[in-house]
Amino acid sequence: MKVGLFFGSFNPIHIGHLIIANHFVEHSDLDQVWFVVTPHNPHKKKSSLLADIHRLSMVKIAVEDYPNLKASNIEFGLPQPNYTVNTLAHLTEKYPTHQFSMIMGEDNLNGLHKWKNYEILLENYSILIYPRVSKKLETSELISHHNIEKIEAPIIEISATLIRNSIKNNKNFKPLVPVAVWNFIDEMNFYKN
Ligand SMILES: Nc1ncnc2c1ncn2[C@@H]1O[C@H](COP(=O)(O)OP(=O)(O)OP(=O)(O)O)[C@@H](O)[C@H]1O
Numbered sequence: 266m267k268v269g270l271f272f273g274s275f276n277p278i279h280i281g282h283l284i285i286a287n288h289f290v291e292h293s294d295l296d297q298v299w300f301v302v303t304p305h306n307p308h309k310k311k312s313s314l315l316a317d318i319h320r321l322s323m324v325k326i327a328v329e330d331y332p333n334l335k336a337s338n339i340e341f342g343l344p345q346p347n348y349t350v351n352t353l354a355h356l357t358e359k360y361p362t363h364q365f366s367m368i369m370g371e372d373n374l375n376g377l378h379k380w381k382n383y384e385i386l387l388e389n390y391s392i393l394i395y396p397r398v399s400k401k402l403e404t405s406e407l408i409s410h411h412n413i414e415k416i417e418a419p420i421i422e423i424s425a426t427l428i429r430n431s432i433k434n435n436k437n438f439k440p441l442v443p444v445a446v447w448n449f450i451d452e453m454n455f456y457k458n
């Protein structure tokens with residue numbers, strides 16, 4: 266089975282993430298896309314995040330109606346901060362018959378050379394790049410690497426930051442997340458302060 270891994274903090278998951286994941290399942294040769302919820306991105310402050318378990322719950326709720334989209338808590342049991350190269354090695358060992366690739370926005374490709382053992386990652390896994398609107402004009406030279414493939418996908422420029430700020434400022438954010446995720450955030454009073 267071919268699995269695309271979509272790594273993220275998902276604080277919270279939003280329709281931008283879902284549209285990309287669904288696009289890859291429907292319009293590439295991937296059989297499934299797994300949202301890998303990262304407890305601690307090595308480049309972000311952990312204290313600014315909602316509890317891991319709540320971020321995972323929201324991803325689970327979001328993918329309920331999509332049989333080929335899955336929530337993964339694989340990084341919850343791995344050392345933190347979570348280096349993607351370690352997670353990929355762990356997944357490859359745990360699921361020897363699966364073929365894993367990574368899904369990444371082209372904005373993130375510009376920072377890939379700062380990731381732990383990125384050369385190992387690039388040599389061993391294919392990376393599927395989707396377009397983003399980026400303030401930076403230059404494209405990383407890694408785009409021409411033989412394991413990197415650019416895939417056309419819709420561009421939906423919303424962010425989890427916009428959602429968190431909207432909640433703090435009592436703004437309606439209902440269209441930006443699946444209804445069931447909106448209900449959960451509302452019930453749990455997430456991101457109010
Ligand atoms: N609207 C979007 N469309 C496509 N990819 C996105 C979008 N928003 C975020 N991503 C990408 O999805 C991955 C996980 O997203 P992440 O959890 O960081 O969400 P975010 O909306 O960027 O969060 P924040 O605003 O808190 O930084 C990251 O690689 C990020 O670049």
Ligand SMILES: O=C(O)c1ccc[n+]([C@@H]2O[C@H](COP(=O)([O-])O)[C@@H](O)[C@H]2O)c1
Nearest residue numbers: 272273274303306308347348349380381
């Ligand atoms: O492995 C690394 O060195 C590394 C450096 C920065 C980010 N990452 C991963 O990139 C993913 C995207 O994170 P985020 O917080 O932008 O959604 C997340 O899984 C991080 O662990 C990984």
